[in-house]
Amino acid sequence: MAKQLEASEQHRREVLKALMCLVIFAGLLFGVINIFRELYVLSALEFAYAAFSLHLLRFIGTTERLRFWTVIFLLPLFSLMIFAVLLPRTSFTVFAWVQTIPIICYLLLGLRTGLFMSAAFVGLGVLGFNYRYMTEASLFNIVIVANVGLSSMAMMLFSHVYERSRVDNEQRLLDLASTDGLTGLANRMKLADVFERERSHALRDNRPLSLVVLDLDHFKRINDQFGHDGGDQVLRHVAALLPTRLRETDLFCRLGGEEFALLLPGADLSRAAELADSLREHLCATPLQLEGGLVNLSFSAGVASLGEDGCSLDQLLQTADRRMYEAKGGGRNQVVAAGQHYSLSR
Numbered sequence: 001m002a003k004q005l006e007a008s009e010q011h012r013r014e015v016l017k018a019l020m021c022l023v024i025f026a027g028l029l030f031g032v033i034n035i036f037r038e039l040y041v042l043s044a045l046e047f048a049y050a051a052f053s054l055h056l057l058r059f060i061g062t063t064e065r066l067r068f069w070t071v072i073f074l075l076p077l078f079s080l081m082i083f084a085v086l087l088p089r090t091s092f093t094v095f096a097w098v099q100t101i102p103i104i105c106y107l108l109l110g111l112r113t114g115l116f117m118s119a120a121f122v123g124l125g126v127l128g129f130n131y132r133y134m135t136e137a138s139l140f141n142i143v144i145v146a147n148v149g150l151s152s153m154a155m156m157l158f159s160h161v162y163e164r165s166r167v168d169n170e171q172r173l174l175d176l177a178s179t180d181g182l183t184g185l186a187n188r189m190k191l192a193d194v195f196e197r198e199r200s201h202a203l204r205d206n207r208p209l210s211l212v213v214l215d216l217d218h219f220k221r222i223n224d225q226f227g228h229d230g231g232d233q234v235l236r237h238v239a240a241l242l243p244t245r246l247r248e249t250d251l252f253c254r255l256g257g258e259e260f261a262l263l264l265p266g267a268d269l270s271r272a273a274e275l276a277d278s279l280r281e282h283l284c285a286t287p288l289q290l291e292g293g294l295v296n297l298s299f300s301a302g303v304a305s306l307g308e309d310g311c312s313l314d315q316l317l318q319t320a321d322r323r324m325y326e327a328k329g330g331g332r333n334q335v336v337a338a339g340q341h342y343s344l345s346r
């Protein structure tokens with residue numbers, strides 16, 4: 001999932017690059033225009049800012065501190081806009097730039113910082129506009145003040161609502177992408193994500209972490225006897241039954257077909273094997289009543305532990321998978337961990 005969130009950061013990087021190009025062009029254009037209008041301080045600031053943006057543009061595509069450099073880029077940009085609003089000889093149309101602030105902030109910085117920065121700078125812009133034109137009867141009347149204030153609020157509101165629903169949609173997509181559609185369990189993508197987090201906790205706190213791969217026995221026969229729908233009901237039954245025996249921190253997920261995985265933070269190899277064996281007994285003791293009759297269920301499982309069986313998820317999956325096939329070969333309905341066969345050993 002971290003990778004998916006990186007994709008969202010990449011999207012912000014592209015928006016920022018486009019904004020920088022626009023700002024460089026506008027800085028040079030207004031820098032020249034303002035020389036002719038004898039607004040030398042503003043012109044110098046615009047040229048300086050265009051040069052600063054050009055410099056940032058060279059590394060913004062690769063920097064790992066994107067958020068930091070975004071803020072460093074935006075603070076002077078927004079200050080320059082407010083400064084231009086306040087200067088005596090600029091046009092009141094400069095305020096149009098202030099109205100782009102919420103869109104830029106929400107797009108580049110997300111909800112919380114976007115709200116904070118746009119409220120601060122749009123507020124300053126509106127105050128600056130009122131201060132500047134307070135004495136000009138043609139501009140300082142209730143209609144213009146209301147239009148400027150309300151249109152600025154509208155920009156903020158729309159940007160906020162847009163970003164809120166974008167974040168919600170992104171979360172919904174991530175939830176969908178990490179959930180198995182048939183059982184509602186976590187899927188392999190979620191397992192990879194949680195494994196990374198649990199592995200770093202396990203290494204930091206010197207705690208064990210184990211993985212169990214379990215595969216239902218003779219599932220094809222169930223499909224053949226009860227049909228594909230019957231098979232699906234069995235998968236949902238297993239998905240609902242086994243997690244009731246687990247802790248909140250354990251992750252039970254469906255790898256695909258009739259194969260499941262169980263990630264057990266804090267459990268060493270023998271503890272994980274004992275737990276898997278108790279799940280096996282629980283499943284055996286809880287047959288499922290289908291329309292065509294009672295279905296007796298069992299699984300074969302293999303267990304692997306972080307460190308002794310490898311350091312990556314792939315290595316642990318491979319070892320646990322190999323032991324699961326040992327369990328199948330040993331007669332099914334059993335758990336294998338490093339040569340030891342649980343259930344047969346009892």
Ligand SMILES: Nc1nc2c(ncn2[C@@H]2O[C@H](COP(=O)(O)OP(=O)(O)OP(=O)(O)O)[C@@H](O)[C@H]2O)c(=O)[nH]1
Nearest residue numbers: 215216217218219220221223228229231232257258
């Ligand atoms: N109903 C249903 N069946 C599935 C699904 N995914 C895979 N299958 C079926 O699961 C069966 C798996 O069969 P096998 O790989 O031979 O495994 P098995 O019959 O459990 O035999 P062992 O694993 O050796 O005990 C196949 O018939 C697949 O079509 C699913 O989502 N729903």
